Amino acid sequence: MGLSELAFNFLTTVWGRLQILWSEPARQLTHWGWEHQAYYLLFPEISLLVGVAVILLVDVFLGRKAFNIIIWIAIVALFSNFLMTLHLMYMTSRFFSYGLGLWWGQLETIDPYALFFKQLMDWGDILLLLVLFRYPLIKRFRSEFIILILSATIAFDLMVGSSDLLAIYVMTEFGSIMLYLLAAFHKDKLKSLEGGLKYFITGAASSAAMLFGISYIYGIVGSTNIYEIKIRMMSIYPDHPLVLFAMVLIIVGVGYKIGVAPFHLWAPDAYEGAPTPATAFISVFPKMAGFAVLMRIYLVAFAPVAQVWLPLFVIMAILTMFVGNIMALTQTSFKRLMAYSGIAQMGYVLIGVICAGLAGPNEAATSNGFWAAMYYLLIYMFMNLGAFIIGMMNEVSGGSDHLDTFNGFHQRSPFLSFFMTICLLALTGIPPTAGFIAKFVIFVSAVDYITRYPAMFLLVLMAIINTVIAVYYYVGIIKRIYLLKPLRTELARPFTPIFFQRVAVLVPALASLVLGIFYIDAPMNYVKGAWFMTYYTTIA
Amino acid sequence: MSPADLIAIYFYFFAALAILGALGVVVLRNIFHSVLSMIVCLFAVAGFFVLLNAEFLAAVQVIIYVGAIMVLIIFAILLSTRIMRRDIVQTNAYVLPGIIVSLAFLVTTFFVIISTRFVEDYHVPFYPAWLAEASEKLDNTMIVGWSLMATYSLPFEIASILLLMALIGGVVLAHRKEDD
DSSP states (O other): OOHHHHHHHHHHHHHHHHHHHHHSHHHHHHHTTGGGGGGGGGHHHHHHHHHHHHHHHHHHHHGGGGHHHHHHHHHHHHHHHHHHHHHHHHHIIIIISSOOOEETTTTEEOOHHHHHHHHHHHHHHHHHHHHGGGOTTOOSSHHHHHHHHHHHHHHHHHHHTBOBHHHHHHHHHHHHHHHHHHHTOOTTSHHHHHHHHHHHHHHHHHHHHHHHHHHHHHHHHSOOBHHHHHHHHTTSOTTOHHHHHHHHHHHHHHHHHHTOTTSOTHHHHHHHHSOHHHHHHHHHHHHHHHHHHHHHIIIIISGGGHHHHHHHHHHHHHHHHHHHHHHHTTOOBHHHHHHHHHHHHHHHHHHHHHHHHHTOTTTGGGSHHHHHHHHHHHHHHHHHHHHHHHHHHHHHHHSSOBGGGGTTHHHHOHHHHHHHHHHHHHHHTOTTSHHHHHHHHHHHHHHTTTTTOTHHHHHHHHHHHHHHHHHHHHHHHHHHHHTSOOSSGGGGSOOOOOHHHHHHHHHHHHHHHHHHHTOSHHHHHHHHHTOOOOOOOOOO | OOHHHHHHHHHHHHHHHHHHHHHHHHHOSBHHHHHHHHHHHHHHHHHHHHHTTOHHHHHHIIIIIIIIIHHHHHHHHHHOGGGTSSBOOOOOTTHHHHHHHHHHHHHHHHHHHHTOOHHHHHOOOOOOHHHHHHHHHSOHHHHHHHIIIIITHHHHHHHHHHHHHHHHHHHHHHOOOSOO
16 A cells, blocks of 8 residues: 555545534534533633633732723623634534533533523623723722622623523522622722622522522422423422422522512612612623523423413512602612613513413423513613613713713713613613614513413503603603703713723614614524523433 | 431421521520520531431531631621620511511411422432432442532532632722722
8 A cells, every 4th residue: 555545545534534523523522522521611701710810910910000901801801702602602503503402410501592691791791891991980999890790790601501400599699799799899988888788688588598499499309400390390280389489489589680579679779889880780780691590490490380480470570660660750860760770671571581481381482472581681781781881971970870960961972962862762662772672572472472361461551551651760861961951060061981981882872773773683583593492411 | 216206306306406596596685695506506407417318518517617607707706896795686676577577488388398298299319320320339428529529510610719709809898908
């Protein structure tokens, strides 16, 4: 055999192996023991962790002068997180088509559903960090602030992928402890400490309730794995009081994290006391991660016994919308108002979850209600973050977060005023914006069930009434911006945000406008691509 | 006495101890006495773990909770002398709503549990394959170590990251130097 023939044989063998790898990677990679090196799948979180470590070192060696460098490091870490999630999304769709399965003792799953939320959180974090390039209201521990935000993002990243009740608990605690620290960050101000302490104590109590509920679930079905619970729940008599009791306890824990009534009482104080970037973080990220977990628990594990928890959710949704909107009417602080508005917004998402629950255990993840809820969360992130970022600019230039500082805001900054108007109209749900489309798909998915379940008519009616109530306080801010005179003459002095802050305002505001006018289908298809969360396989 | 009776006596002894200890924490008027009472409560919980064949957890409970954490709390009280010698009031304006809510929760839990026949209704033993395999060869403590280091290494690592971040947060909240 000649040398050239040998080389040819070698190359064809390699090529054949590569082709096999390309066509059947799952089998090949499993065969090579790929599952034992599954930390590859953690690269999104590891990139954030490396970012945190580098920030710690830079902070030690370069000191406080290096704050801009620290923000850039954080943005690079978040962007590499985003690239890794894109890569994993490509892997899941190209090779595996059902998600990458369950890993690490079946505690975590890598599926498009989790990757969707991870990508959203990257975008939100980057927008928030862009504002911090010039944010004089946090003077001390600025790099620690960024470290806490990044580590909370790690926690939420892992939380949305959790497929085991215990993993959900651990990751939720991790994220919550970071949030308590962020809420109490202005430790010199009594309000911040009070808000942080309230958040911490009620949070600890609700976590204990959730853990208690998890222990009952384990007693009922003998497993804490979400997909295992689903299979075992099929054979369980659903009207048993213990099932209801355990579900109520788990709602206490998760509902607290997403701030739905009657578990919302921490929200106004924690929001008001926290530094405004931390408030923006608390108002968006734990809610998204909490809803990701809520939908995974209730639409997968407890979907077979949906008739037990659906009435609870209906009551919670109606209560949440009314409490949020009515309490928001009388607020004078922008942050408190946004706290109650955020509570009310979560009520609409709950309607989507209810519709998905009505669709049945196997159709939940492909139902209109599920898509509507995820679409609403996507739009909510942009419009709420946009409003908060402009609120931060207003606080920097106006001195406080009192709503009076918005009086005559357009004299101070026409640019910010215009985009604030867009964000507020989107939060209200006025037609040209994406906020309208989000509410519309929620209502449409609920209307589908009116003929079969008359209670859904009541729910839709309440939601529409609440949308009308919400107009009062959202448009009230717009009225202050354009019609009222500034309180003091120095509040009319022009204020120009720096370039990065303008980017951070433009992106969410334009997203909540453009996604509603031109690209209605694009985010919806993105959401629909992320539907899959019912994959189950034993990696034995 | 049969072994079942002995187990029952053991259980009720430690249950009474735990409840009395927990009551002492919220009722006693001197905060130092409350801490001592909490040690009793945590020790009784360690007794439950022994009863459930979780001897490793029992040891951990005694070493970490009774040993380390309670000593930490005692030191905290020792160093803040303002509250050490004083009798403090353990009730406030919300004592009546608190009692009502706690009683409602207790009654609900009680009736839910007595109306459940755990063994007949729900006894579905669930062991992952690796655990069934391991329990033939190893004892409890070794399985705990194995699962922490191999199967469930992810939450183990996450807990260490959590501790690091809590350390940073603790520095942020407790740091007092004004020149920064």
